[in-house]
Amino acid sequence: MIPKLHYYNPGHETVVLHGSPHYTPSANVRKMQQDLALLPLWYAAEGDYVLTEGEAPPGFILSIPQEIRPDVTILPLKHAVEKGPALPHMAATPWGLSPQSIHLYKRLRDEYKLTIDIPEWNEEYRTLTGRQTASGCYRKIQESLPGIAFPPAPLFFTQPETIEAWISRHPGRFVIKTPYSSSGRGLLWLDKNELTAKDKAWIRGAIQRQGGISIEPALKKQTDFALEFHLDKLRNIRFEGLSVFTTSERGSYKENILKSEDKLLKELVSATGADTFRLIKIKTAETIRNVFGGHYTGYIGVDMLLYETPEKKLAIHPCIEINMRYTMGMTAIRLFKKYIHPDAEGICTIAFEKNPSALLQFHKRMKKEYPPRIEGRKFRAGYLSLCPVDVNTNYIAYLVVR
Numbered sequence: 001m002i003p004k005l006h007y008y009n010p011g012h013e014t015v016v017l018h019g020s021p022h023y024t025p026s027a028n029v030r031k032m033q034q035d036l037a038l039l040p041l042w043y044a045a046e047g048d049y050v051l052t053e054g055e056a057p058p059g060f061i062l063s064i065p066q067e068i069r070p071d072v073t074i075l076p077l078k079h080a081v082e083k084g085p086a087l088p089h090m091a092a093t094p095w096g097l098s099p100q101s102i103h104l105y106k107r108l109r110d111e112y113k114l115t116i117d118i119p120e121w122n123e124e125y126r127t128l129t130g131r132q133t134a135s136g137c138y139r140k141i142q143e144s145l146p147g148i149a150f151p152p153a154p155l156f157f158t159q160p161e162t163i164e165a166w167i168s169r170h171p172g173r174f175v176i177k178t179p180y181s182s183s184g185r186g187l188l189w190l191d192k193n194e195l196t197a198k199d200k201a202w203i204r205g206a207i208q209r210q211g212g213i214s215i216e217p218a219l220k221k222q223t224d225f226a227l228e229f230h231l232d233k234l235r236n237i238r239f240e241g242l243s244v245f246t247t248s249e250r251g252s253y254k255e256n257i258l259k260s261e262d263k264l265l266k267e268l269v270s271a272t273g274a275d276t277f278r279l280i281k282i283k284t285a286e287t288i289r290n291v292f293g294g295h296y297t298g299y300i301g302v303d304m305l306l307y308e309t310p311e312k313k314l315a316i317h318p319c320i321e322i323n324m325r326y327t328m329g330m331t332a333i334r335l336f337k338k339y340i341h342p343d344a345e346g347i348c349t350i351a352f353e354k355n356p357s358a359l360l361q362f363h364k365r366m367k368k369e370y371p372p373r374i375e376g377r378k379f380r381a382g383y384l385s386l387c388p389v390d391v392n393t394n395y396i397a398y399l400v401v402r
Helices: 012-018 027-035 077-086 099-110 124-129 131-144 160-169 197-210 261-272 274-292 328-339 356-369
Strands: 004-007 049-052 073-076 090-094 155-157 174-177 187-190 213-217 220-231 237-247 253-258 298-308 314-323 346-352 373-375 378-385 395-401
Touching: 004 099, 012 099, 012 124, 027 395, 049 077, 073 077, 090 099, 124 131, 131 213, 131 274, 131 314, 155 160, 160 197, 160 213, 174 197, 187 197, 197 213, 220 261, 220 274, 220 328, 237 261, 237 274, 237 328, 253 328, 261 274, 261 298, 261 314, 274 298, 274 314, 298 328, 328 346, 356 378, 356 395
Parallel strands: 004 049, 004 090, 049 073
Antiparallel strands: 155 213, 174 187, 174 213, 220 237, 220 298, 237 253, 253 346, 298 314, 346 395, 373 378, 378 395
C-alpha cells in the first residue's frame, strides 16, 4: 500500500456546512490545528507522512522514548513545496474530508508536483455529515431491533416559533443540537419547558446559521462510548474497535479511556448483556454500510450511550452521533494497540488553557512527577505529551498511564 499523507483539520463539520474550499475556520479552531498538528503521528501507520503548515520543533520527536517513537515522517508544507516530485506517491488522508482539505491537497499536487491520490468532493458528503443522516441511521437501527426499547428519535425544526410551541407542550429535560457540530459543541440543554430570552436567542441564531436544529430527550447518562469502523471502496465495513470516553454533564468531550478492549467490553456487557450488545453492534455495522457504503471511504465513529431508564435499568442508545472522520476514539484505539502495555490503564485527552505559560508549567510538572516508564517496548506508566508544548501553546494532547 502507498503511504498516507495525514493532515489534522479539526472542526471540519463547520467547513463542510459552508462548503467553500476557501472557508476560514474560527481563530480558536485554527489555533487548535496549529498546536495539535502532529496528532496524526499516533494513529498513522509506519512509513506514513504527517503534513504540517508550520515547522515542527526539532527536539519533539527525540523527546519521545525511542521504544515507542512513531516511524512516521513529519512533512512541513515548506519542505513539501521544496521537495515536490522527489516525494513518494501518497494518498491524501485528512482528519476529516472537506472542500478545504481537498483544496490543500490539490495545491500540493497541481502547484508543487507531489504525486497524491485525492478523493473528489461530493455534495453527498455534506448530507452524510449532518445530524439528519445520523438520525436516519438511528431509526433504521430501531426498526431492525424491534425487541429492544430505544429512546425517541430526534425531531428536526426549521422555524423558531414551531420549536418554541413544541417545547411549551412537552415537559421534561431535552437537548437541542445544531446539525453540524461534534464533541459536545452546538448543544443547548433545557431543564424545563419554558424558554428564557437567552434560549430563544440561541435557537434563532442556530437556525439562522445552520438552517435548522434538532431536539431529543436528555438521558441519564452512565457511560459514553463509540464503535469505530472503516469503510473501503468495495463497501466492506471493518470493525476497528471500541472506545470509551468521558464528557462533562453538558456533553463536552473530556478524555478517552486507555484500557484493553476486553476490559472495556466486559464493563459494558456486564451492564447490558452480551446478546444485546452483539445485536446492536451487528445492526449498527449493517446500517452504516448501507447508508455510507458506496459514497464514502474512510473511518466512521458511531457515538453511543449507556444510560439509566426511568425504571432504573441500564440500556444503550445506539446512535447519538456519527463522525465521518478520524476521531479521538480511533486515536485512543491505535495508541493503545501500538504503544501502550496491555496491562496498563490510563487516559488520553485534548485540553485547552487560555494562559500558555500555565500550560507550559503544567507540562513541565507532569514530566517531572510522572516520567515515562517503558516495559517490553511498550509505555507502561507515566505522562507523555502527544504534541509539542512551548511558550505559545494553548491546546495540549497528552496521555497519563498508570
